[in-house]
Amino acid sequence: MTATAPRLGASPIRRPFATAALVAALVSLLFGLMLAGAGPASAHAALTGSDPQDGAVVATAPKEVTLTFSEAIAVGDGSIRVLDPSSKRADTGAEPKDLSEGSTVRYGVELNPGLPDGTYTVAWQAVSADSHPISGAFTFSIGAPSETTVALPSEEVGGGPVGVVYGIARYAAYTGFILLVGGAAFVLGCWPRGASARPMQRLVVRGWVTLTAATLVMLLLRNPYTGSGKFADAFDLDGLQAVLDTKPGAALVSRLLLLGAAALFIAVLFGTYARREDAVEKKDLTFGLAVGGGVVAAGIAATWAMSEHASTGLQAGIAMPVDVLHLLAVAAWLGGLVSLLVALYRTPDIGSRAVRRFSRVAFGSVLVLAATGIYQSWRQVGSWSALTGTRYGQLLIIKVALIAVLLAVAWFSRRWTARLTDTAAASGGAEATDTAAPEDAEEVSGTEEAPDGVDPARAAQLARQRAVLTATKKKRIRNADPERSGLRRSVLAEAAVAVVLLAVTTVLTSTEPGRTEEEAGAGAAATAPAATGPVNLSMPFDTGGQNGKGTVRIDIDPGRTGSNELHVWVDGSDGKPMDVPELKIALTLEAQEIGPLPVVPDRLAEGHWSASGVQIPMAGEWKVDVTVRTSDIDQVTIDENVKIG
Numbered sequence: 001m002t003a004t005a006p007r008l009g010a011s012p013i014r015r016p017f018a019t020a021a022l023v024a025a026l027v028s029l030l031f032g033l034m035l036a037g038a039g040p041a042s043a044h045a046a047l048t049g050s051d052p053q054d055g056a057v058v059a060t061a062p063k064e065v066t067l068t069f070s071e072a073i074a075v076g077d078g079s080i081r082v083l084d085p086s087s088k089r090a091d092t093g094a095e096p097k098d099l100s101e102g103s104t105v106r107y108g109v110e111l112n113p114g115l116p117d118g119t120y121t122v123a124w125q126a127v128s129a130d131s132h133p134i135s136g137a138f139t140f141s142i143g144a145p146s147e148t149t150v151a152l153p154s155e156e157v158g159g160g161p162v163g164v165v166y167g168i169a170r171y172a173a174y175t176g177f178i179l180l181v182g183g184a185a186f187v188l189g190c191w192p193r194g195a196s197a198r199p200m201q202r203l204v205v206r207g208w209v210t211l212t213a214a215t216l217v218m219l220l221l222r223n224p225y226t227g228s229g230k231f232a233d234a235f236d237l238d239g240l241q242a243v244l245d246t247k248p249g250a251a252l253v254s255r256l257l258l259l260g261a262a263a264l265f266i267a268v269l270f271g272t273y274a275r276r277e278d279a280v281e282k283k284d285l286t287f288g289l290a291v292g293g294g295v296v297a298a299g300i301a302a303t304w305a306m307s308e309h310a311s312t313g314l315q316a317g318i319a320m321p322v323d324v325l326h327l328l329a330v331a332a333w334l335g336g337l338v339s340l341l342v343a344l345y346r347t348p349d350i351g352s353r354a355v356r357r358f359s360r361v362a363f364g365s366v367l368v369l370a371a372t373g374i375y376q377s378w379r380q381v382g383s384w385s386a387l388t389g390t391r392y393g394q395l396l397i398i399k400v401a402l403i404a405v406l407l408a409v410a411w412f413s414r415r416w417t418a419r420l421t422d423t424a425a426a427s428g429g430a431e432a433t434d435t436a437a438p439e440d441a442e443e444v445s446g447t448e449e450a451p452d453g454v455d456p457a458r459a460a461q462l463a464r465q466r467a468v469l470t471a472t473k474k475k476r477i478r479n480a481d482p483e484r485s486g487l488r489r490s491v492l493a494e495a496a497v498a499v500v501l502l503a504v505t506t507v508l509t510s511t512e513p514g515r516t517e518e519e520a521g522a523g524a525a526a527t528a529p530a531a532t533g534p535v536n537l538s539m540p541f542d543t544g545g546q547n548g549k550g551t552v553r554i555d556i557d558p559g560r561t562g563s564n565e566l567h568v569w570v571d572g573s574d575g576k577p578m579d580v581p582e583l584k585i586a587l588t589l590e591a592q593e594i595g596p597l598p599v600v601p602d603r604l605a606e607g608h609w610s611a612s613g614v615q616i617p618m619a620g621e622w623k624v625d626v627t628v629r630t631s632d633i634d635q636v637t638i639d640e641n642v643k644i645g
Contacts, residue, residue: 045071045105045128047136054138056618057561061115061142065091065122066099066108071312073105073126073134074246080109085118085148117143121150125227129312131248133226144615145562159229166218166225173214174502179207180262181297181328182335184269188290189361190336191343191354192282195274199346203339204266211300212259219243219252251307258299265293301327310376319379326372330505333365334498341491366407395504402501409493535559535642539626545634549573552626552638554585559644561616568601568609570628577607582629585611589620596625616644 049068052058065082075096082091096107118141125135137152183204187194194200223239224230233239243249269289276282301324305311310323336358343350377396535556542549553569568585572578588595594617601609616622622644629635 045069045073045126045134047124050122050138052140053618055140055561057141057143057145057615058617059143059615061113062111064097064108064110066106067122067124069105069107069126071105072129073107074129075107075126076242079126080107080122080124082109082111083121083123083148083150084115085120085146085150087148087150090115090120115142117141118146119148121148121152123150123152127226127246127248129247131251131307141562162221162224162229162231166221169214169217169221171503172210173218174505176207176209176211176214177300177327178331178335178502179338180204180211180335181207181300181331182333182337183207183339184265184293184297185332185361186336186339186358187269188286188293190357191350192286194339194343194347194350194354195270197343197347199342200339201270203342204270207335208259208262208266212256215252215255215259219249219256222246222249222252247311248307251303255300255303258296258303261296262300265289265296269293297328297331298324301331315379319376322372322375325368326376329365329368329372333362333369334502336361336365337491337494337498341495344491369403395507399501399504402497402504406494406497406501409490409497535644537624537640537642539638539640541626541628541636541638543628543630543634543636545631547572547578548630548634548636550578550628550630552628554624554626556614556644561619561644564614564616566599566601566611566614568626570607570609577605579606580628580630581632582627582635583609584627586625586627587614587616588623588625589618590623591620592618594618595623619644 046069047067048070051066052062065080067080077093077095080091080096081089084090091109091111094110096109099106099108119139120142121137121139123135123137125133127133139148183200187200187204191200220234220240221231222243223236224233227233227239244253268285273282273285273289276285302320304327305320305323308323310316310319340350340355340358343354535554537552537554539552539554540550541552550570550572553571555565555567557565557567566585568583570578570580570583583601585599585601586596587599588597597615599611599614601611604610620643621641623639623641625637625639627635627637
């Protein structure tokens with residue numbers, strides 16, 4: 001529900017102005033998402049290069065294997081493993097060396113000396129600076145490719161049952177934060193008398209319990225989530241200590257400490273504050289709780305900002321405060337929406353003034369979300385192609401669509417709010433009266449003392465009956481109010497959309513941003529081997545002498561790195577096989593300054609030469625030089641470039 005509803009009796013000119021402002025905010029959000037930025041912003045580190053490259057065939061064993069990443073990562077023992085064809089460790093087993101220079105993030109491991117020829121597998125696993133685990137594997141060959149028995153895990157790190165539970169805990173943590181902060185803000189800013197309403201108390205307390213429990217689960221599962229993927233490792237004290245030494249671990253511990261302060265805040269809000277009757281004292285206490293609660297809420301929000309996407313990449317110093325504002329705005333809007341829904345269904349005495357106050361708060365929250373969402377989207381998406389061509393961009397489109405639906409439903413809520421009166425509430429009692437719901441009847445009756453001469457049990461039974469009758473009467477009056485009923489239905493629809501929106505947002509925070517995915521894809525395209533397939537060339541030549549014209553046809557099979565079969569056919573100008581006194585071939589990879597690598601084919605038949613075991617050490621654009629001699633003095637060298645990989 002948004003704050004497009006003015007006060008009753010206000011000038012109608014303000015209504016289209018507020019609606020136009022809301023539409024402008026939505027349009028800004030929709031189009032601001034697609035602003036293209038030139039600066040690099042990373043989150044979710046990605047492998048952008050390696051030495052040796054994936055699929056490369058090297059003549060001699062390298063001394064080390066190095067990996068290059070798009071952003072800073074956390075590594076430990078076993079983060080980079082090199083396995084020989086028999087699945088044994090080919091590296092020294094030492095912790096990876098940090099070879100980073102400037103903005104280039106590179107790590108390497110030394111290999112054992114005297115490694116035999118064959119195919120080697122490099123398996124790596126790390127934690128990116130935004131707290132998400134990453135992993136991968138590739139192969140290279142020494143001398144020539146060979147069979148390998150290496151069996152890599154079928155699941156990526158961070159997946160499996162542990163990943164599912166960790167993801168549920170992440171969703172629960174966001175939900176708890178929204179209910180805790182949004183519910184408390186609703187009571188303080190929109191409906192102070194709601195502090196004495198039991199449904200509101202339960203809502204905020206359940207938000208606190210959910211966030212605390214989810215944080216504890218995430219802290220315990222952090223080690224298996226980024227490592228083995230086994231639940232048993234959640235109780236590994238060494239692993240837990242290692243987690244506490246990381247940025248995500250410190251953020252989770254900080255969140256638990258702040259939740260202790262939040263528990264004290266809740267006790268005061270629903271205790272001292274709820275019982276305070278003096279208007280001046282309550283106003284002062286409201287100010288103190290608002291300041292203290294705001295600090296605690298911002299601190300809890302900062303535990304996400306300091307350990308996830310906002311903490312890495314472009315303008316991190318600006319992005320983290322913006323992320324805090326974004327989370328607080330989400331909590332104020334969606335948490336307040338749930339609080340309003342609970343109040344409308346469970347506490348029929350809530351009046352129109354509280355609803356309109358929340359409407360203004362919701363409108364301000366939407367404006368903050370639009371501004372911060374534009375900035376965050378620019379950092380994480382950066383281009384039209386990333387918006388439509390990456391999973392992050394597609395999820396972002398879904399999120400914006402859900403926000404549009406939410407705002408459309410909120411427009412109907414605005415109409416009901418504009419017609420809302422306090423008639424129903426006045427019929428059943430003033431707004432200040434917080435009557436218990438039927439399920440609270442026992443708690444209310446327990447506070448009454450039995451009159452003299454009356455059996456206490458009978459008195460308690462009569463008190464419960466009176467409470468149920470009173471609550472039923474109020475509920476009947478409330479349901480008879482069409483404006484209030486319509487508002488309840490529209491707010492319920494808003495809350496349903498908000499639940500789906502929160503789920504999409506949770507998935508979005510654990511998805512590799514579109515900008516980084518495109519950068520990683522570009523790096524992989526630059527370093528990955530070219531598409532495999534036989535190479536066929538046809539090269540005309542003219543040595544200048546008698547019978548010196550003809551055509552050289554070359555086949556290189558399978559046309560990839562490693563060992564290849566090379567066949568050469570020489571045809572005369574009449575198209576028939578032509579014998580020549582000498583034929584030489586050389587291969588050169590100019591981009592890497594490799595070659596020329598000579599190839600001396602053997603004559604198989606008239607006009608047909610062949611060479612086996614021709615080694616292509618690296619994928620790339622190779623220049624094929626062919627020297628043809630047709631007489632003692634007539635000779636020519638021709639060349640052509642071809643992709644081999």
